[in-house]
Amino acid sequence: xxxxxxxxxxxxxxxxxxxxxxxxxxxxxxxxxTDNTGDLLGLGLAVALTGIGFGFVAWAKxxxxxxxxxxxxxxxxxxxxxxxxFAEERxxxxxxxxxxRLLLALSGAAxxxxxxxxxxxxxxxGPKPRGERDRTAWRQGSRLVTSEGVxxxxxxxxxxxxxxxxxxxxxGRDDSQVVxxxxxxxxxxxxxxxQGAVEGWVAYSKIxxxxxxxxxLFGIDDRPPDVIRQLVCPCHxxxxxxxxxAKPVGGPATRSLPQLPLGIDADGNLVATDAFDGPVxxxxxxxx
Amino acid sequence: xxxxxxxxxxxxxxxxxSEPPDDGVWGREPPExxxxxxxxxxxxxxxSATSAEAPATRQRRGPMERYVESVLGRMGGGSGAGKAxxxxxxxxxxxxxxxxxxxxxxxxxxxxxxxxxxxEGSQSEVVYDGSYEPLRGTEMSAAYASTLSISLDxxxxxxxxQMHHWAALVFVGAIALHMARVFFTGAFRKPREINWVVGxxxxxxxxxxxxxxxxxxxxxxSGTGLRITHAIILAIPFVGERTTYxxxxxxxxxTDIIGRLYPVHILLIPALIVALLGLHxxxxxxxxxTQFKGPGRTERNVVGEQVWPxxxxxxxxxxxxxxxVITAMGALFHxxxxxxxxxxxxxxxxxxxxxxxxxxxxxxxxxxxPPWETRIGGFMINHLxxxxxxxxxxIFGALLVVPWIERRFTKDDAEHHLLDRPxxxxxxxxxxxxxxxxxxxxxxxGSQDVIAxxxxxxxxxxxxxxxxxxxxxxxxxWYVTYRLCRVLADRPGAERTxxxxxxxxxxxxxxxxxxxxxxxxxGANGDAESETGTPGRDVAHASRSSETTx
Numbered sequence: 145x146x147x148x149x150x151x152x153x154x155x156x157x158x159x160x161x162x163x164x165x166x167x168x169x170x171x172x173x174x175x176x177x178t179d180n181t182g183d184l185l186g187l188g189l190a191v192a193l194t195g196i197g198f199g200f201v202a203w204a205k206x207x208x209x210x211x212x213x214x215x216x217x218x219x220x221x222x223x224x225x226x227x228x229x230f231a232e233e234r235x236x237x238x239x240x241x242x243x244x245r246l247l248l249a250l251s252g253a254a255x256x257x258x259x260x261x262x263x264x265x266x267x268x269x270g271p272k273p274r275g276e277r278d279r280t281a282w283r284q285g286s287r288l289v290t291s292e293g294v295x296x297x298x299x300x301x302x303x304x305x306x307x308x309x310x311x312x313x314x315x316g317r318d319d320s321q322v323v324x325x326x327x328x329x330x331x332x333x334x335x336x337x338x339q340g341a342v343e344g345w346v347a348y349s350k351i352x353x354x355x356x357x358x359x360x361l362f363g364i365d366d367r368p369p370d371v372i373r374q375l376v377c378p379c380h381x382x383x384x385x386x387x388x389x390a391k392p393v394g395g396p397a398t399r400s401l402p403q404l405p406l407g408i409d410a411d412g413n414l415v416a417t418d419a420f421d422g423p424v425x426x427x428x429x430x431x432x
Numbered sequence: 433x434x435x436x437x438x439x440x441x442x443x444x445x446x447x448x449x450s451e452p453p454d455d456g457v458w459g460r461e462p463p464e465x466x467x468x469x470x471x472x473x474x475x476x477x478x479x480s481a482t483s484a485e486a487p488a489t490r491q492r493r494g495p496m497e498r499y500v501e502s503v504l505g506r507m508g509g510g511s512g513a514g515k516a517x518x519x520x521x522x523x524x525x526x527x528x529x530x531x532x533x534x535x536x537x538x539x540x541x542x543x544x545x546x547x548x549x550x551x552e553g554s555q556s557e558v559v560y561d562g563s564y565e566p567l568r569g570t571e572m573s574a575a576y577a578s579t580l581s582i583s584l585d586x587x588x589x590x591x592x593x594q595m596h597h598w599a600a601l602v603f604v605g606a607i608a609l610h611m612a613r614v615f616f617t618g619a620f621r622k623p624r625e626i627n628w629v630v631g632x633x634x635x636x637x638x639x640x641x642x643x644x645x646x647x648x649x650x651x652x653x654s655g656t657g658l659r660i661t662h663a664i665i666l667a668i669p670f671v672g673e674r675t676t677y678x679x680x681x682x683x684x685x686x687t688d689i690i691g692r693l694y695p696v697h698i699l700l701i702p703a704l705i706v707a708l709l710g711l712h713x714x715x716x717x718x719x720x721x722t723q724f725k726g727p728g729r730t731e732r733n734v735v736g737e738q739v740w741p742x743x744x745x746x747x748x749x750x751x752x753x754x755x756x757v758i759t760a761m762g763a764l765f766h767x768x769x770x771x772x773x774x775x776x777x778x779x780x781x782x783x784x785x786x787x788x789x790x791x792x793x794x795x796x797x798x799x800x801x802p803p804w805e806t807r808i809g810g811f812m813i814n815h816l817x818x819x820x821x822x823x824x825x826x827i828f829g830a831l832l833v834v835p836w837i838e839r840r841f842t843k844d845d846a847e848h849h850l851l852d853r854p855x856x857x858x859x860x861x862x863x864x865x866x867x868x869x870x871x872x873x874x875x876x877x878g879s880q881d882v883i884a885x886x887x888x889x890x891x892x893x894x895x896x897x898x899x900x901x902x903x904x905x906x907x908x909x910w911y912v913t914y915r916l917c918r919v920l921a922d923r924p925g926a927e928r929t930x931x932x933x934x935x936x937x938x939x940x941x942x943x944x945x946x947x948x949x950x951x952x953x954x955g956a957n958g959d960a961e962s963e964t965g966t967p968g969r970d971v972a973h974a975s976r977s978s979e980t981t982x
Contacts, residue, residue: 185588191756200748200749209738211523220847273683357656397803429672
């Protein structure tokens, strides 16, 4: 039966495949032993696995098995006899279990109380929110420090350079990350100045109000006619305008980045003159 | 060798012969003489069903036969096992996607188990002192450090890790293709609605498995993904804030989330997948596989190859090939090279950050939906509720009820075991294509920054284009697909989905199709056969047909 030329070809293919697979497996072992895990181990295993798989399929083709066997489908539909049995069982259930309605109701209540009883331990997964989200580490008078802990001298020439700063003593604290930027003071909008810009320095929460990524990109588009400065969130491409209170000007964000009011202390370093007045970043539905 | 092969073939012939005659119960069966059985083996029909072995081997029973019989003899499963081995599965290349997904899952379990032996699911701070120079002395979580160790210090660990990641990517892809096949051929119709729902749940679980696994290395990219997830959950009305505290063990980021995702990823989700997979396959087994229309194929039968040895050999072969391809990918292509991203730092994020491909539609939804936000009283339904909860919710909700939506429109309550070609159901096909177009636009939206960077145009313009695309592409796709189906449906060619007869070249150089009688038991192609099926033209063919239909 295995006489046809295709079948001989399939047998040859299976032979080669299994032989190659054997070589592959040995190559993988050699690869591991010789520390060649980058290529030889993986490719050897790949050849072994693919060879075995190909070999089996070629072998099946060589057998030239009948691919056109017919089998009847058994009917799936419920028959009249089945229906009768269900009806009888149903009647029996009503008669036996249904007679004790009180027991039925009580067993239901017992099971429900079990569910209620197990809600408690789920609550242990995390504390109740107690307004932590409303408070960052920023306080009135907090000095701005870089991630290395260095204060920012208000006289330094940081024009058009973005720096990430934290309140002194809370470097790296997630909800207190702030971007600091200096631009020519006359570029800033009136409300930006009112909300606490000083000598061209502006500071905004670094957490995107859309989905919480760090707004770490600062770009200047100096193609005529206007020079446009942008703060961009790298995750979903929300764009904020740093010279106008970080209002959203593009992308999916709907709310401005909260602005941190700035001042200068006796040493000439930048400080916060107040805390943020609410949660920063993305909000829960009742925090708006 | 030849002997054992012919033995195997005997069992095929016998199996066909011992099939119960399937006429009588059903009125519309093809006449007796058109069925496949092999009368030359008729004498075996009398043998009892428990004899899975050929008569020749029964006389000299080896250890294998004795073992099988002793096991079956204690379970009372003799005839059932024989029946199972002879069960018929139809074959078509599009039926393989589900199998590929299954075998990806096998690879995932095997490689994943290996990874758990090294991975440490903890956010406790450690100072890295492994072999990767650029990160030496850096503070990082134990989770990230152990992932670096698997990748760079465990011999062969990177291969296994990359195989695991590639297998996850292929897994979801195979599920998506499998689902598309089931949808476009109408295989979800009665009686398979439940299995469609089980399949959608498996898809959702596979996404959850992918997402939780992606988050475990605690690198910069996955940490950013978790942060976005936190914001999405936070946005849920009523329960959002409390839920984030429960999941993260307090205020973001906390120190618990990695340690919690770990058991979810390696225990809870795989257990659910295994359970639903069992149900999924059990239903396929019980209801029997669907088949494409073709000669001899009816709603009352299933035509194909038997489980043993034909289907089993090919399927096991496919398993090894799937594993082989994934191993090759793991060996050749870097995926998620976490050592380049660095540990998660809440104050950092990188541009061009994309999630794994199967989360792309969600990422795109979050990126290209216009900045909508609704305020009612002091409350706010924000952008993420629309883009990350309602839109994906609508997509998966629609998928879940597909069988019932179709039934509502078609009023078709009949059982279907014969598949439609996509063109046979133009409205369904057009609707599916439109849905794919919509999801594809969202998927593109997930990397709109890369598109803009590559084409050197502004991100805003790309976003606007995609927003328009999300509205325009589905209806246009719907109409084009509908017209295409209509045009194609007017063409002949129901038999094209069938494996046609062999084509032979004769001595004068001409080509002739030789109708294969075994594919044509009811004689639908009888005319063609008499024209071209000249006896003696094809020896191999003749020998085969003599075995199946003499």
